[in-house]
Amino acid sequence: MIAIAAGVTLIAVAAALVLNAFQGNVVFFFSPSQVAAKEAPLDRTFRVGGMVEKGSLKRRADGLTVEFIVTDTARSIPVVYTGILPDLFKEGKGVVAQGKLAPDGAFHASEVLAKHDENYMPPEAAHALSKAEAEKTAKSVRPGATR
Amino acid sequence: MIPELGHFALIVALAIALVQGTLPFLGAAKKIPGLVAVARPAAQGQFVFVAIAFGCLAWAFYSNDFSVLNVATNSNSRLPAPYRIAATWGSHEGSLLLWVMMLSLWMLAVSVFSRSLPQEMLARILGVMGLIAVGFLSFMLFTSNPFERLLPAAADGRDLNPLLQDPGMVFHPPMLYMGYVGFSVAFAFAIAALIDGRLDATWARWSRPWTTAAWVFLTIGIALGSFWAYYELGWGGWWFWDPVENASFMPWLIGTALIHSLAVTEKRGAFKSWTVLLAIVAFSLSLLGTFLVRSGVLTSVHAFATDPKRGVFILGFLALVVGGSLALYAWRASKVSPGGMFELLSRESMLLANSVLLIVACAAVLLGTLYPLFLDALGMGKISVGPPYFESVFAPLMAPAILLAGIGPLVAWRKGDGTEVLRRLRWTAIIVLAAALFVPLLFGRWALLTSFGLLLAFWILGGALTALIVRLRSRTGITSAFAGMLLAHAGIGVFVIGVTLVKSYETERDIRMQPGDTAGLGGYSFRFDGVREVSGPNYAAARGTITVLRDGQTVAQLAPEKRVYLVQRNPMTEAAIDAGISRDVYVALGEAVGNDAWTVRVHIKPFIRWIWIGCLMMAFGGVLAASDRRYRIAARRQDDASGADASVMRSGAA
Numbered sequence: 001m002i003a004i005a006a007g008v009t010l011i012a013v014a015a016a017l018v019l020n021a022f023q024g025n026v027v028f029f030f031s032p033s034q035v036a037a038k039e040a041p042l043d044r045t046f047r048v049g050g051m052v053e054k055g056s057l058k059r060r061a062d063g064l065t066v067e068f069i070v071t072d073t074a075r076s077i078p079v080v081y082t083g084i085l086p087d088l089f090k091e092g093k094g095v096v097a098q099g100k101l102a103p104d105g106a107f108h109a110s111e112v113l114a115k116h117d118e119n120y121m122p123p124e125a126a127h128a129l130s131k132a133e134a135e136k137t138a139k140s141v142r143p144g145a146t147r
Numbered sequence: 148m149i150p151e152l153g154h155f156a157l158i159v160a161l162a163i164a165l166v167q168g169t170l171p172f173l174g175a176a177k178k179i180p181g182l183v184a185v186a187r188p189a190a191q192g193q194f195v196f197v198a199i200a201f202g203c204l205a206w207a208f209y210s211n212d213f214s215v216l217n218v219a220t221n222s223n224s225r226l227p228a229p230y231r232i233a234a235t236w237g238s239h240e241g242s243l244l245l246w247v248m249m250l251s252l253w254m255l256a257v258s259v260f261s262r263s264l265p266q267e268m269l270a271r272i273l274g275v276m277g278l279i280a281v282g283f284l285s286f287m288l289f290t291s292n293p294f295e296r297l298l299p300a301a302a303d304g305r306d307l308n309p310l311l312q313d314p315g316m317v318f319h320p321p322m323l324y325m326g327y328v329g330f331s332v333a334f335a336f337a338i339a340a341l342i343d344g345r346l347d348a349t350w351a352r353w354s355r356p357w358t359t360a361a362w363v364f365l366t367i368g369i370a371l372g373s374f375w376a377y378y379e380l381g382w383g384g385w386w387f388w389d390p391v392e393n394a395s396f397m398p399w400l401i402g403t404a405l406i407h408s409l410a411v412t413e414k415r416g417a418f419k420s421w422t423v424l425l426a427i428v429a430f431s432l433s434l435l436g437t438f439l440v441r442s443g444v445l446t447s448v449h450a451f452a453t454d455p456k457r458g459v460f461i462l463g464f465l466a467l468v469v470g471g472s473l474a475l476y477a478w479r480a481s482k483v484s485p486g487g488m489f490e491l492l493s494r495e496s497m498l499l500a501n502s503v504l505l506i507v508a509c510a511a512v513l514l515g516t517l518y519p520l521f522l523d524a525l526g527m528g529k530i531s532v533g534p535p536y537f538e539s540v541f542a543p544l545m546a547p548a549i550l551l552a553g554i555g556p557l558v559a560w561r562k563g564d565g566t567e568v569l570r571r572l573r574w575t576a577i578i579v580l581a582a583a584l585f586v587p588l589l590f591g592r593w594a595l596l597t598s599f600g601l602l603l604a605f606w607i608l609g610g611a612l613t614a615l616i617v618r619l620r621s622r623t624g625i626t627s628a629f630a631g632m633l634l635a636h637a638g639i640g641v642f643v644i645g646v647t648l649v650k651s652y653e654t655e656r657d658i659r660m661q662p663g664d665t666a667g668l669g670g671y672s673f674r675f676d677g678v679r680e681v682s683g684p685n686y687a688a689a690r691g692t693i694t695v696l697r698d699g700q701t702v703a704q705l706a707p708e709k710r711v712y713l714v715q716r717n718p719m720t721e722a723a724i725d726a727g728i729s730r731d732v733y734v735a736l737g738e739a740v741g742n743d744a745w746t747v748r749v750h751i752k753p754f755i756r757w758i759w760i761g762c763l764m765m766a767f768g769g770v771l772a773a774s775d776r777r778y779r780i781a782a783r784r785q786d787d788a789s790g791a792d793a794s795v796m797r798s799g800a801a
Contacts, residue, residue, distance in 0.1 A: 002491055007503065014507045017540045018514060025536040029529035047531060063659030063740045083657045084737035084746050087381070087718045127529060 027098060031128030033135075035101070036075040042101055045110070048077060049096035050128045057091055070095060070107075074132035081109040088114040094126060150215050153203025154294040160196035160251075161284040163189050167277030171270035175343075183266050186273040190258040193280060194251040201248045204293050205235045214300035217241060217293050223306035223714050225685040233316045234307045239441060239457075240293035245320060246437065247283050249328040250276065257332060257357070264353060271339035272332075279331055282464045290457045306685070306714035315375030323368030323395055327433045329361025330398060333405065334430035337423045338472055341479045346419045351412035356773040358409060358426070362402045363769035369395055370762035381720030381735040383655065383750040385758060388537040390445050393516045394436030400509040401429040404502035406769075411498050415560055417486030418499065420476075425502065427476060431469045432509075438465055444520055492563040497555040504548040511540045549603045549643065552636055553610030557617065571617060575609040590652050590753070600647030608640035628775035635768025642761025648754040655750040662743055669751035671732060672696045678736070678745060686710040688721070691736050691745065695725060702732070707747075709736045731755050 029047045030040040040046055048070060056069035065082040068091075079097050089095060089112060099109035167189035174182025204217070208231045213219045221241070222234045236245040254276050261269050287293065307316075336354040340346045372392070377385045386392065405425040411418045439445055442458030489495035515532045523529055557568050583602035587593045611633040618625055658666045662677035676692040688710040695702045705723035712719065722735040730753045737746030 003496070003499075006500070010503060010507060014511060014540075014544060017543055018511055021536045021539040022518075022532075025533065025539065027531045027533060029531065059740060063744060064657055064746060084735075084748050087720055 029096075029127075031131060032070055032072045032077045033075045033128075033132055035077050035107070040101055042103075045098060045100055047096055047098045048079070048107055049094070050076075050132075052089070052091045052093060052095050054091045067106075070097065072128040072132035074136060077107050078105070079107045079109050079112075081112050083112075085112055086114045090114075094129075149203050150207055150212065150294040150296065153200040153207075154292065156196045156199040156203065157284060157288055157294075160193050160200065160247075161281065161288060163193045163196065164277050164280040164284055167193060168274055168281050169277075171274040171277075172342075175267040175270045175274075178267075180266070183270040186270040186277075187258045189277065190251075190254040190273045193277070194255040197247055197251040201235070201244055204241065204244060205232055207294075208232060208235050211304070212300075213302070213304050214297055216295045216297040219297050219301040219304045221304065221307050223304040223685065225713065226304075226307055226312070227684050229314075229317055230307060230312050233311070233320075236320050237307050237311050237316065238293075240287065240291045240295075242320065242324075243283065243287045243291055243441070244293050245324050246328060247280065247287065249321070249324045250280055250283065250331060252325075253329055253332050253361075254280070257335075261353070268339055268343060268345070268353075271342055272335045275335035275338045276331055279335075279468070282468070286457075286460050286464065290460055304714075306712065309686070309710070309712040309715060309717055309719045310379065312685075312712075313375065313379055315371060315379065319368060319371040319375055322364055322371055326361050326363070326365025326368050326402075327395065327398060327436065329357070329364055330402060330426075330430045330433050332361060333358040333426045334472070337426035338475065341423060341475050344479065344482060346423065346483050348413050348416045351409050351419075351422065352778065354426075355406075355409045355413060356775075356778045358402070359406055359769050359773040362399070362406055363766045363773065365395070365399050365402060366762055366766040366769065369399060370759050370766070373762075374759050377755070378722055378724060381722045381748075383653075383722070383733050383735075383748075383752060385649075385755065388515075388534045390516050391440055393512050393537075394439045397509050397512055397516075398429050398432040398436060400505050400512070401425055401432055404505040405429050407498045408502050411495055412486070415487045415489070415495060417489065417495055419486055420480040420483045421499075421502070423476060423480065423483075425506075427469075427472045428506075431465070431472075432513075434461070434465045434468060438462060439516070487561065489560070490562040492558065492565050492568075494555060494558045494560045494563065497551050497558055501548050501551050501555070504544055504551075508541055508544040508548075511544065512537065515540070546599075546603055549607050549639065552639065553606040556610065556614035556632065556636070571613055572610070575613045576606075579605040579609045587651070590648075592652070594651060597647055597651040600643060600650070604640045604643035604647065606640075607636055607643070611636045611640070626775055626777070627771045628777070631768040631771030631773075631775070633768070634771060635765045638761045638764030638766075638768055640761070641757050641764055645754050645757030645759075645761060649752055649758070652753045653750065653755075655748065657737070657746060657748050659740060659744055660747050666747075666749070668749050670697060671702065671751065673734070673747075673749055675745070675747060677743065678739075681708075683710070685714070686712045686719075689736065689739070691734075691747070693723070693734050693747070693749075695732050695734075705732070705734045707734045707736045709738070726756065728756060729754060 027045055027047055029049065032048060032050050034040060035048060040048070050070045050072040053069040053071045053076060056067075058067045059065070060067070064084075065080065066085065067078060067080050069076045069078050071077075079099075081097065081099075093114065096113045097107060097109035098111040098113070099107055102108050167186060170182045171186035171189075173179070174185065207215045207218050208222050209228065211218070211222065211224045211231070217238055217240050221238045222231055226234065234241070236242045254273060257269075257272060257276070261272075264272075333354055336350065336357065340350045369392075372395070373385045376387065377383065405422065408418050408422040408425050412422045438458070438461040442461055444458060515536050519530050519532055554568060554572065557571055579602065582605050583598050586601055587597045615625075615633055618629065654669045656666070656668050660666065660675035662675060665672050665674045667673070672695075674694040674696065676694060678689045678691045681688050681690045688708040690706050690708045693705045693707065695705060703725035705725060707723040708721040710719045710721055711717070720735050722733055724734075725732040730751055733750035733752055735748045737748060739745055
């Protein structure tokens with residue numbers, strides 16, 4: 001009896017831990033188009049991904065803070081990050097940034113991810129690009145369509 | 148010619164595996180000695196042919212045979228020889244071949260070292276392993292042939308991913324796979340015993356050293372992977388809770404539960420069906436890990452959906468193995484006799500609680516790993532579940548397990564004496580508590596979580612030490628199994644000390660530095676002496692020189708590099724580390740930002756080495772436990788647990 005009670009308690013505790021951790025720590029992903037459409041939260045950490053726009057990387061005077069633009073070819077979002085960029089961060093390549101949206105509309109990244117292989121696109125970034133691409137094609141097929 | 152030979156050897160191995168997976172079962176069921184006797188030579192023959200195939204692929208890599216697609220995509224003539232050999236398992240196809248190679252090694256070992264097993268039992272064990280081999284060999288031959296030709300041949304190869312060009316690549320995958328696949332032995336023992344209906348203490352005794360051996364390899368493999376990620380990725384982290392890591396960690400958690408549950412089954416004849424279930428789950432998680440890593444679902448569930456052949460094959464195989472073995476379990480487990488009874492306070496109940504905690508923790512890891520994949524597959528949005536989730540769930544579940552592990556070795560089997568345990572542990576408890584409260588002050592910053600982490604670590608160390616003293620006083624002698632258990636528990640303590648101190652006191656800083664600049668961190672100062680160009684066998688590098696000083700004295704000269712590999716043209720950070728028992732000083736180059744200035748990242752990692760030292764202690768404890776004399780003499784005596792109860796009751800090693 002006591003063993004069963006202990007087991008049930010344990011499972012309840014574990015479930016509570018899991019739910020609580022999920023609530024606080026799951027990070028959602030948004031594409032630049034979604035951010036532009038104000039779908040992304042203002043006060044919560046999320047991920048944004050796409051391609052680093054060519055020629056957009058700028059370094060501030062402190063030498064550590066960088067600014068670049070992430071685009072899904074339809075819309076784009078400026079990103080600010082202080083720190084060392086990962087090895088495979090490159091203009092024209094896929095990137096995912098995690099951070100918060102500032103009131104000025106820029107995305108303040110606490111983490112920038114670019115993965116281990118030049119042919120490999122972070123899945124979220126690839127997803128954002130292909131979605132924007134699909135929407136563009138849909139629009140060009142139906143030029144008169146209104147939303 | 149040689150690649151075709153390898154391909155042919157794989158086909159022969161598949162044919163042998165088919166024989167090995169059928170005839171011995173038939174022989175054991177119908178009592179035909181001729182068919183039973185097939186198992187052993189079949190296993191050994193299969194090993195020979197898989198080894199030939201493996202040798203052929205390794206040769207193709209070593210001799211730069213770029214007419215083989217696999218070699219052309221994963222190697223290069225300028226790649227140094229050890230990495231060319233390691234590139235054999237650098238690709239999807241090659242790592243599957245390594246998987247099968249390890250499986251046939253384990254089969255060979257079982258066929259050689261289990262001469263004392265009853266013939267029919269051995270036939271069934273090797274039969275189950277033969278069936279697993281059938282699954283993987285046909286997966287390889289039908290979807291992922293490592294010997295596929297490329298015509299016309301490439302002039303040179305596309306090179307091995309620079310991240311993999313490291314000694315870690317030579318040792319980590321074979322160790323990890325040896326552990327992963329090693330659980331197939333425990334699985335085969337469990338299935339054979341279920342078919343046979345002979346689930347008893349003798350079965351547990353046979354199965355124990357094999358399970359422990361697999362666990363040892365997996366422990367070393369995971370630790371090597373963690374160490375490699377630490378120094379190679381340039382971020383100074385040692386565990387990322389990334390799905391690939393979790394895939395190897397989940398079988399480890401269940402394997403740990405299995406080792407402990409097997410101890411109860413051997414000593415007390417209890418938990419039999421529980422043990423069998425754990426053996427099934429441990430191996431199923433190994434297969435799930437293979438599926439996660441090999442099917443492409445992690446890169447993108449959509450990649451998986453567009454080229455589903457590989458993924459569907461493993462998923463199907465996984466369903467077959469899990470479903471089949473669980474069905475067998477459901478059918479047979481009810482016939483298993485219940486084992487010895489035990490009281491609420493007893494070593495049995497402690498071990499049961501621990502294995503439940505390990506399973507729940509494993510389930511939480513599984514949930515965090517698979518949930519994003521499910522959401523994505525169902526088109527319900529993209530999320531990522533990162534380290535904060537895993538840390539906030541895993542640590543609270545493991546804390547009670549560690550507290551129990553400190554007490555467990557002091558509690559008697561069947562019926563523990565509460566006051567006795569309390570009396571033995573009271574001084575340990577007081578000293579441990581005082582030390583845990585005081586030690587953080589030495590680091591200049593006290594925090595509740597730091598103190599708690601240290602409390603857990605000191606507690607398990609103190610518990611092991613107390614158990615050792617009690618045993619020495621009682622003059623019953625120390626078996627190597629008992630010493631192994633204590634060493635492994637102490638290893639957890641050392642590991643937890645490392646984790647706690649790194650988490651609490653690590654510091655890092657990103658700095659822009661010009662030659663001659665000095666920056667400080669954690670009592671050290673770092674002087675940047677500039678960067679010069681150097682060239683390696685297949686890369687060009689910018690090598691920085693950073694002098695680390697403390698109180699004006701030079702501590703170390705570090706040479707971090709930024710490499711560009713000639714073929715794939717990717718930059719690669721090569722960190723430089725001044726290692727020490729009480730701290731690592733870790734330096735990595737960022738990028739050139741003009742005027743000879745570079746961005747530099749420096750870390751101080753207190754006591755980080757203790758993390759891997761702890762893992763090695765656990766592994767070495769496992770080696771001691773598996774080499775206990777009784778496993779070698781057990782076969783001759785054939786005694787079962789009920790006869791040995793009296794002597795084991797107080798002295799038993801977990």
